[in-house]
Amino acid sequence: xxxxxxxxxxxxxxxxxxxxxxxxxxxxxxxxxxxxxxxxxxxxxxxxxxxxxxxxxxxxxxxxxxxxxxxxxxxxxxxxxxxxxxxxxxxxxxxxxxxxxxxxxxxxxxxxxxxxxxxxxxxxxxxxxxxxxxxxxxxxxxxxxxxxxxxxxxxxxxxxxxxxxxxxxxxxxxxxxxxxxxxxxxxxxxxxxxxxxxxxxxxxxxxxxxxxxxxxxxxxxxxxxxxxxxxxxxxxxxxxxxxxxxxxxxxxxxxxxxxxxxxxxxxxxxxxxxxxxxxxxxxxxxxxxxxxxxxxxxxxxxxxxxxxxxxxxxxxxxxxxx
Amino acid sequence: xxxxxxxxxxxxxxxxxxxxxxxxxxxxxxxxxxxxxxxxxxxxxxxxxxxxxxxxxxxxxxxxxxxxxxxxxxxxxxxxxxxxxxxxxxxxxxxxxxxxxxxxxxxxxxxxxxxxxxxxxxxxxxxxxxxxxxxxxxxxxxxxxxxxxxxxxxxxxxxxxxxxxxxxxxxxxxxxxxxxxxxxxxxxxxxxxxxxxxxxxxxxxxxxxxxxxxxxxxxxxxxxxxxxxxxxxxxxxxxxxxxxxxxxxxxxxxxxxxxxxxxxxxxxxxxxxxxxxxxxxxxxxxxxxxxxxxxxxxxxxxxxxxxxxxxxxxxxxxxxxx
Numbered sequence: 001x002x003x004x005x006x007x008x009x010x011x012x013x014x015x016x017x018x019x020x021x022x023x024x025x026x027x028x029x030x031x032x033x034x035x036x037x038x039x040x041x042x043x044x045x046x047x048x049x050x051x052x053x054x055x056x057x058x059x060x061x062x063x064x065x066x067x068x069x070x071x072x073x074x075x076x077x078x079x080x081x082x083x084x085x086x087x088x089x090x091x092x093x094x095x096x097x098x099x100x101x102x103x104x105x106x107x108x109x110x111x112x113x114x115x116x117x118x119x120x121x122x123x124x125x126x127x128x129x130x131x132x133x134x135x136x137x138x139x140x141x142x143x144x145x146x147x148x149x150x151x152x153x154x155x156x157x158x159x160x161x162x163x164x165x166x167x168x169x170x171x172x173x174x175x176x177x178x179x180x181x182x183x184x185x186x187x188x189x190x191x192x193x194x195x196x197x198x199x200x201x202x203x204x205x206x207x208x209x210x211x212x213x214x215x216x217x218x219x220x221x222x223x224x225x226x227x228x229x230x231x232x233x234x235x236x237x238x239x240x241x242x243x244x245x246x247x248x249x250x251x252x253x254x255x256x257x258x259x260x261x262x263x264x265x266x267x268x269x270x271x272x273x274x275x276x277x278x279x280x281x282x283x284x285x286x287x288x289x290x291x292x293x294x295x296x297x298x299x300x301x302x303x304x305x306x307x308x309x310x311x312x313x314x315x316x317x318x319x320x321x322x
Numbered sequence: 323x324x325x326x327x328x329x330x331x332x333x334x335x336x337x338x339x340x341x342x343x344x345x346x347x348x349x350x351x352x353x354x355x356x357x358x359x360x361x362x363x364x365x366x367x368x369x370x371x372x373x374x375x376x377x378x379x380x381x382x383x384x385x386x387x388x389x390x391x392x393x394x395x396x397x398x399x400x401x402x403x404x405x406x407x408x409x410x411x412x413x414x415x416x417x418x419x420x421x422x423x424x425x426x427x428x429x430x431x432x433x434x435x436x437x438x439x440x441x442x443x444x445x446x447x448x449x450x451x452x453x454x455x456x457x458x459x460x461x462x463x464x465x466x467x468x469x470x471x472x473x474x475x476x477x478x479x480x481x482x483x484x485x486x487x488x489x490x491x492x493x494x495x496x497x498x499x500x501x502x503x504x505x506x507x508x509x510x511x512x513x514x515x516x517x518x519x520x521x522x523x524x525x526x527x528x529x530x531x532x533x534x535x536x537x538x539x540x541x542x543x544x545x546x547x548x549x550x551x552x553x554x555x556x557x558x559x560x561x562x563x564x565x566x567x568x569x570x571x572x573x574x575x576x577x578x579x580x581x582x583x584x585x586x587x588x589x590x591x592x593x594x595x596x597x598x599x600x601x602x603x604x605x606x607x608x609x610x611x612x613x614x615x616x617x618x619x620x621x622x623x624x625x626x627x628x629x630x631x632x633x634x635x636x637x638x639x640x641x642x643x644x
Contacts, residue, residue: 101404
């Protein structure tokens with residue numbers, strides 16, 4: 001079986017050798033730029049890993065892996081326009097480096113290229129692969145819109161929040177694994193268990209990410225502690241706090257939303273989190289999804305030793321984040 | 323065989339009965355709105371017509387026809403953002419009626435839905451259909467970017483202009499016909515002749531459209547005569563004028579570009595068009611592409627009587643525009 005670094009190398013080689021086109025350069029240079037920004041390439045690695053799980057040579061899944069990575073980058077290009085984001089992985093976003101029309105069009109083209117690349121897959125039933133891919137792609141768009149809708153709402157439940165992060169980020173992890181499994185020759189039941197494993201791990205990641213912002217150690221994650229609190233971002237923590245606190249604390253939180261002394265704001269919101277045991281709530285939610293993920297992994301009909309790498313990959317990612 | 327109005331009715335029924343989704347409504351309402359704005363539905367009608375040409379029941383091509391129409395509308399939604407356009411078919415654009423993020427995301431979702439709908443096609447080799455569709459989709463994006471690039475250039479040749487309109491608008495007519503032909507059971511040679519027929523007709527339409535703005539009769543086309551001239555739009559006419567005129571007229575045209583008296587501007591540019599016989603140039607170009615289109619139609623191996631409807635559809639469209 002292949003290790004994560006080995007699969008990452010295969011993906012990075014494939015990214016380097018993939019030609020999207022050349023004319024007009026205003027469209028193709030941004031695509032090359034975006035695809036070269038790096039990252040841990042989690043999604044395409046998962047696709048290859050899932051194929052490997054069923055003892056099929058991972059090269060058969062390389063196009064599906066690339067399709068997932070190109071699609072993921074397409075969503076980032078368009079999200080950066082909507083978020084007016086200047087930087088991505090420390091580099092200028094396409095939207096800032098070129099302009100808005102170029103970011104819209106090169107994103108559109110990446111979406112088209114993702115399908116074109118997926119269609120190069122020879123193994124598995126292609127219409128099945130395309131259906132998994134398309135369903136997921138539509139869900140990611142839905143998740144992004146629901147996330148934007150939340151900004152204008154103060155009555156989001158934690159169930160709605162979980163639904164949003166499921167659509168916006170978790171289903172693509174499930175999809176990455178399911179595509180690899182189907183190409184690898186898995187039966188539909190196993191492929192679906194793997195999808196659920198990826199989806200539930202994805203939800204747990206996102207909860208972990210929300211927790212890190214408030215309870216993590218700043219320099220370990222390269223992010224300032226309390227950034228989400230400072231910007232009133234509706235994380236799972238804030239949503240649960242808003243739903244469970246007493247009336248007088250509600251008034252206090254409302255004041256804190258417009259507090260200009262950032263240090264004071266972060267300190268007092270953290271005190272509210274402590275008062276209402278928000279960390280325990282989030283930790284228990286996260287554990288629930290990790291348990292679900294493990295149950296689905298257990299149910300897959302391959303030997304436990306072959307599953308180890310998926311478990312350790314998930315563990316490494318959670319630990320690197322905590 | 324089916325007539326244009328009969329095929330249009332089939333398309334309109336299909337559009338009415340197609341459900342794209344419902345949640346979140348901020349994404350799906352714009353799609354329903356855009357798809358209900360009407361129009362002559364030329365592209366999907368051509369898909370059904372091409373299927374009919376090869377004596378195959380047109381219902382087999384209804385999903386491909388819808389895919390083409392949804393894709394076309396996706397490009398309009400994103401173009402309207404880039405052009406900052408307030409109106410489309412007399413109604414507010416999605417960008418104006420909702421906002422920019424909604425227009426980006428609902429457009430993205432339409433692109434995904436177009437592929438999903440195409441995948442419902444049962445007849446023909448699906449990977450072949452998808453390849454025609456994807457290649458065309460990428461070309462349409464390229465054409466849009468090249469068109470934007472032209473705005474900043476003063477040295478565009480008429481060959482480059484034709485290449486741009488080919489990518490931006492003509493290939494989608496070719497693609498619409500080719501999909502219908504492949505689903506209808508045509509051999510690749512006939513399908514390609516039909517593609518070339520559509521593409522060349524498309525180029526001729528666009529040249530006709532450019533000519534109408536300067537030489538048409540205002541109320542017949544519902545557009546003000548000289549609108550392109552007033553806005554210095556780089557049409558085939560203006561490009562050819564810039565390439566063939568003498569030095570002193572070049573200076574005059576440069577002044578006219580910034581002339582604020584619109585009536586004077588239009589009158590004097592029209593005088594330059596007359597001096598350099600620009601109308602004859604454009605008319606002859608248009609005829610060349612019509613001739614090419616007809617040659618490809620002739621080469622298709624079905625009876626002449628079955629081809630009549632394609633010829634008369636093209637003729638009707640050219641006449642309605644002149």
